[in-house]
Amino acid sequence: MTFLQIDTAERSVPAIGDWQAQARAARISTADLLAHLQLTPGDFAAGVIADPDFPVLVPPHFLAQIRARDPADPLLAQVLARGEEAWPQPGRLTDPLEEADYRAAPGLLRKYRSRALLIASGACAVHCRYCFRRHYDYGAAALPASGQAAALAAIAADPAIDEVILSGGDPLSLSDARLAALAAGIAGIAHVNTLRLHSRTLVVIPARVTDALVEMIAASRLQTVIVLHSNHANELSDDVRGALLRLRAAGATLLNQSVLLAGVNDAAEVIAGHCRRLLACGVLPYYMHLTDPVAGTAHFDVGTEMARDIEADLRRMLPGYLVPRFVREVPGELSKTPLWAL
Known part of the structure; x- marks a missing residue:
């Protein structure tokens, strides 16, 4: 550097x-x-x-x-x-969630009993400086086109899986044609009923909501859940709002996950304004993540006590359905740990 x-x-x-x-x-x-x-x-x-x-x-x-x-x-x-x-950052990690331990096949992570996660792409439309996968070896972990059949076969072999999550990178960095082929393969597995896509692209390139993407969602037998990643109301332009409302009209359930970041959204008033703007975009707040101990990102950390104070303030300011759940990913835990349990 x-x-x-x-x-x-x-x-x-x-x-x-x-x-x-x-x-x-x-x-x-x-x-x-x-x-x-x-x-x-x-x-x-x-x-x-x-x-x-x-x-x-x-x-x-x-x-x-x-x-x-x-x-x-x-x-x-x-x-x-x-x-x-x-800056020197002792104790910071390159794989803070120990995801390498959950690889079940090329591109496939199995951490949760009823859900399978596919690293559908190693590409992102934007590089967020706090990203927990900024050091990730996508060459070894992302789903190659040649490995798609094997990953889908692994999901089909386990009837406990009822939801497939597409993550990355960003799955919406795939072309409409490749994304549709992957979604069709997932829809062909009888015991899967939900397709979830995690995407930051929708916020930074709203033009990604193409007619083909909308038609794919509307035509699928799967319940489609889209979890966008937005951290501040200023990200949600009128173009973003229009794109999100198109997805909602196609039948997608829209949720948002944020990261609590020093200097970005570490005040209850800022988060409350963001949550209200999300609702205007047809999106419900889902998670507010505390930062992971990623090498190079310590300057974004917000302390646990401050996070508790912010969450308490939000509960006083907003109706319950607009208050995101404050959580942290703890390595080895099979679900997200709520703030109160930290």
Whole structure:
């Protein structure tokens, strides 16, 4: 990693309608990101990293939601490689959830009795700096096209599995054709009745909601649950809202999971505003995750006691159905651990 000094020459960001073109345009240098936002490395106490090991990816739509000239913008904090990533961080891990222990076949994780998780793709539309899989070996763990039949056969052989979860990376980085083929294979397993997709792409590239995706969901015999990943109300533009409402109209159940992040959403008022905006988008809050001990992400941590205070405030501010469940993934546990049990 190298630290950066730049000038602030304006960068032209392409206006792109096609979702795959937007994904290709997401690769951006730290220098260009700062220049576009009229910021300099000196605006950040620990500086920024010019060439991070975990590359910077910011699609044009998401970039357009970030406030210029504001180094404290909560969306920028999620995508900028800040100098804190290079600080010594004893005890931080590259596989904090010990997921390698649950590999049942190429691309297939079996942690829960009634659910199987497929790492459908190693690609993401955006690189969130706090990502718990930022060090993940997708080459070894993601589902290869050649391994799809074996993974589906493993699911078909276990009648206890009634839900298949597509994760990643991001499963919506797959083309409509490949995603439809995978979903059809899952639908062909009689004892599976629910397909769940976890996606950040819907928030950062709302154009990913294509006619083909909507038709696939509407036509499937499976109950489709889509868990998007949004952390702040500013991410939920009118374009995102329109895309999400299309998915809901097609019959999908929409939930959201967030991560509690210092400098992004570590205040009850911020989370409450986000939850209300989610409801306006047809989405119910689901989980609020405390951060995992991932190498390079310690500056995002929010302490357990502060998290408890925030959750208590939210219960006073919001109706119960809008309060996300505060949880942490604990290695070795077969379910998420609620905040009160930590």
